[in-house]
Amino acid sequence: MKVKLLLTISIGLFLTACGNQQQQRDGQAIYYQSCVSCHERGHGGAPMRGDTKAWQERMEKGQAVLFRNLKDGYNTMPAKGACFDCSDKELELVLDYLINK
Ligand code: HEC
Numbered sequence: 001m002k003v004k005l006l007l008t009i010s011i012g013l014f015l016t017a018c019g020n021q022q023q024q025r026d027g028q029a030i031y032y033q034s035c036v037s038c039h040e041r042g043h044g045g046a047p048m049r050g051d052t053k054a055w056q057e058r059m060e061k062g063q064a065v066l067f068r069n070l071k072d073g074y075n076t077m078p079a080k081g082a083c084f085d086c087s088d089k090e091l092e093l094v095l096d097y098l099i100n101k
Helices: 002-023 027-039 052-059 063-072 088-100
Strands: none
Touching (some): 027 088, 052 063, 052 088, 063 088
16 A cells, blocks of 8 residues: 555656656757757758758748648658657747757
């Protein structure tokens, strides 16, 4: 009985800790966690961060289309840019970070 209670408490703490961490992520943090390996060097033809011309061309599709392609995956880019635990909100933040920089 006591063990079960302890277990419940530790699981609760564990979930709370994860929850807090999630809330602190901004676009930059997610970028360096998930997108940097491909988008910093143009790996596999990925448009690079800071390459204004490349992003301008992509932006002609509209940011909503870019967002959907990011979420669903696009050619060789994995769905959600490999940030599988990213929420829609977080994907929006990281997309802004990537195209505005
Ligand atoms: C495994 C490598 C890889 C990772 C990781 C990755 N991307 Fe990409 N991404 C690509 C490639 C390659 C393309 C270009 C695909 C093409 O045009 O054929 C691309 C294209 C894009 C596009 C343009 C889509 C369009 O419609 O033109 C956006 C936006 C994007 N990535 C955002 C992100 C974000 C944000 C992350 C991180 C959360 C991310 N990517 C992670 C490889 C990656």
